[in-house]
Amino acid sequence: MHVHIMQKMLLLTVFLAASVIAQAQLYMTRTGTISFFSKTALEDIQAENNQVYAVIDAGKKNLAFTLLMKGFIFRKELMQEHFNENYVESDKYPKANFTGMFTGDFTPAKDGLYHVIVKGSLTIHNTTRRIEQPATFELIKGRISGRADFKVRPEDYNISIPSIVRDKISGELTVHVRVDCKITR
Amino acid sequence: MHHKKITWLLVTILFTFQLGAQDSSLLKMINDSMSIHEKSMLVTGTFKANHVINMQTVEGPAAGALNLMIQHRFGKLNDGIYDFFGLDNAGWRLGFDYGISNRLVVGVGRSSFQKTYDGYLKYKMLRQTEGIKQVPVTVSILGTISNYTLRQPDKPYLTAAYRTAYTAQLLIARKFGSRFSAQLTPTYLHYNLVPTAADKNDIFAVAAGARMKITKRMSINAEYNYLPAGQVVSAKVNDCFSLGWDIETGGHVFQLVFSNSQSMIETQYITQTNGQWTKGDIYFGFNVSRNFNVSKKAKAGMLH
Numbered sequence: 001m002h003v004h005i006m007q008k009m010l011l012l013t014v015f016l017a018a019s020v021i022a023q024a025q026l027y028m029t030r031t032g033t034i035s036f037f038s039k040t041a042l043e044d045i046q047a048e049n050n051q052v053y054a055v056i057d058a059g060k061k062n063l064a065f066t067l068l069m070k071g072f073i074f075r076k077e078l079m080q081e082h083f084n085e086n087y088v089e090s091d092k093y094p095k096a097n098f099t100g101m102f103t104g105d106f107t108p109a110k111d112g113l114y115h116v117i118v119k120g121s122l123t124i125h126n127t128t129r130r131i132e133q134p135a136t137f138e139l140i141k142g143r144i145s146g147r148a149d150f151k152v153r154p155e156d157y158n159i160s161i162p163s164i165v166r167d168k169i170s171g172e173l174t175v176h177v178r179v180d181c182k183i184t185r
Numbered sequence: 186m187h188h189k190k191i192t193w194l195l196v197t198i199l200f201t202f203q204l205g206a207q208d209s210s211l212l213k214m215i216n217d218s219m220s221i222h223e224k225s226m227l228v229t230g231t232f233k234a235n236h237v238i239n240m241q242t243v244e245g246p247a248a249g250a251l252n253l254m255i256q257h258r259f260g261k262l263n264d265g266i267y268d269f270f271g272l273d274n275a276g277w278r279l280g281f282d283y284g285i286s287n288r289l290v291v292g293v294g295r296s297s298f299q300k301t302y303d304g305y306l307k308y309k310m311l312r313q314t315e316g317i318k319q320v321p322v323t324v325s326i327l328g329t330i331s332n333y334t335l336r337q338p339d340k341p342y343l344t345a346a347y348r349t350a351y352t353a354q355l356l357i358a359r360k361f362g363s364r365f366s367a368q369l370t371p372t373y374l375h376y377n378l379v380p381t382a383a384d385k386n387d388i389f390a391v392a393a394g395a396r397m398k399i400t401k402r403m404s405i406n407a408e409y410n411y412l413p414a415g416q417v418v419s420a421k422v423n424d425c426f427s428l429g430w431d432i433e434t435g436g437h438v439f440q441l442v443f444s445n446s447q448s449m450i451e452t453q454y455i456t457q458t459n460g461q462w463t464k465g466d467i468y469f470g471f472n473v474s475r476n477f478n479v480s481k482k483a484k485a486g487m488l489h
Binding site: 028030057062063078086164165168 | 214215222226248435
């Protein structure tokens with residue numbers, strides 16, 4: 001009986017120790033790009049944020065993103081004002097963020113192109129949803145280039161679109177993520 | 186068996202806690218980094234429209250965009266049922282505002298009141314920012330010119346020059362949070378001709394306006410124009426006070442207004458308001474503005 005418990009305790013300790021010892025290998029950027037696009041018969045909407053903060057822990061396979069909603073630059077100024085004032089209410093909810101982890105055969109030891117699955121919580125407009133999306137990580141000499149494309153529905157994040165303009169905005173917005181993270185430590 | 190289950194449960198819980206801690210610590214790290222590298226961001230949307238009610242705001246159309254303004258003031262509410270509370274009488278102004286750049290706006294207009302033409306230039310000198318470097322207010326400078334063309338056969342001496350008046354205004358506005366904005370507008374007016382020698386050609390006034398957002402797309406506005414005494418002497422004039430309700434939909438802003446002045450340009454509503462709120466001299470009306478992206482750049486949505 002003792003022996004079994006002891007063995008398990010040892011296993012538990014080793015397990016935990018191993019996960020702590022797994023070196024944090026942090027790749028970071030402050031100039032990542034996230035853009036989104038909506039196309040309908042009535043109008044095209046496009047915006048880009050070039051000040052996305054992203055960090056990828058290659059060792060522990062975690063990642064996090066944060067950005068300021070006011071950093072989205074629109075092609076049309078009035079659209080940008082409506083986006084901030086009426087839709088995402090950026091005065092009230094200035095940031096959007098993502099935290100999660102990724103799975104796949106990625107290893108920081110070897111340069112190359114890796115296909116991973118990213119899972120985690122995306123928070124926009126003070127509303128959090130779990131998402132799971134494929135992404136590619138390209139590891140070249142101390143830099144990870146992360147790329148992902150996925151769709152987001154405004155209603156999922158409690159962004160209400162009045163019926164009068166509903167047909168001007170696609171039900172699903174296409175989001176492109178492009179981050180070039182450099183190793184920090 | 187019992188022990189085995191508990192142990193694995195413990196392992197799983199502890200492992201998940203570890204992961205959770207790592208998740209939020211990564212987010213905390215980049216949020217901290219963002220605070221350290223915080224840049225200043227321009228404050229936008231101080232007002233939804235280019236006018237509070239009669240008073241111009243610091244806002245204007247974006248570069249290459251044209252704003253069409255249709256302003257209407259009906260007759261007085263105390264005109265009674267015969268004139269349908271003023272709806273039978275109407276004064277209007279039609280105006281076009283064009284964004285030469287993101288800071289400079291040029292506008293022209295024509296009012297039915299005394300058949301007046303007006304023009305203006307508005308320049309945003311200073312923009313409010315938040316973040317690492319905080320500029321507390323947005324400041325614009327506005328110069329207007331007006332010329333009334335109403336024929337007055339009994340006054341043949343009225344040349345074009347005598348019919349002309351000018352204003353210079355400093356528009357100082359601040360957005361306080363997401364709902365409330367206020368503006369202070371010191372004003373200088375010059376009339377080439379005034380009715381009597383006792384009236385001043387150079388007049389000083391100060392106006393204050395504010396808006397309070399009640400929903401994402403609606404706000405209640407108020408505006409008060411204070412005209413110090415001793416400047417307009419030969420006629421009894423009152424300070425112009427107005428209330429408005431803004432409704433914004435897409436590229437339009439509708440403003441429903443109540444004012445004791447039927448005119449809508451600075452050289453008229455600041456110094457020539459006869460109406461009194463307490464007597465029911467209240468003119469109901471509206472401002473409608475519609476935004477058009479005109480220049481190729483604005484249409485294509487080039488980033489300026």
